[in-house]
Amino acid sequence: MCMTKSELEAKVEEVRKYKAMAxxxxxxxxxxxxxxxxxxxxxxxxxxxxxSAKITYKPQTRATLDKKRLEEDLGSLEEYTKTTTYNVLRIK
Known part of the structure; x- marks a missing residue:
């Protein structure tokens, strides 16, 4: 799909409008x-x-690992690190 710069600008403005609405x-x-x-x-x-609804408002807990403390105690965690690469669209 080929578009002109003015069409691209119109798309960017439309994205900005919908971001503001969101x-x-x-x-x-x-x-x-x-x-x-x-x-x-x-x-x-x-x-x-x-x-039409069931509404709940209850406490919940979440357990996470403290990466900084693990690195202090165990050293580098490089061999356990999984890296994912993906594309990101940013419009400023």
């Missing part, structure tokens, strides 16, 4: 989620059901 939608979503969390906290709930 950011705005994300902000709205976060605000709505915060209202739901407030409802759950105010009513001391960890689980709630509506006609």
């Amino acid at each position: 950011e705005e939608a994300s902000n709205i979503q976060k605000a709505l989620e915060q209202e739901i969390i407030s409802y759950m906290n105010e009513n001391n709930l960890t689980e709630e059901f509506t006609d």
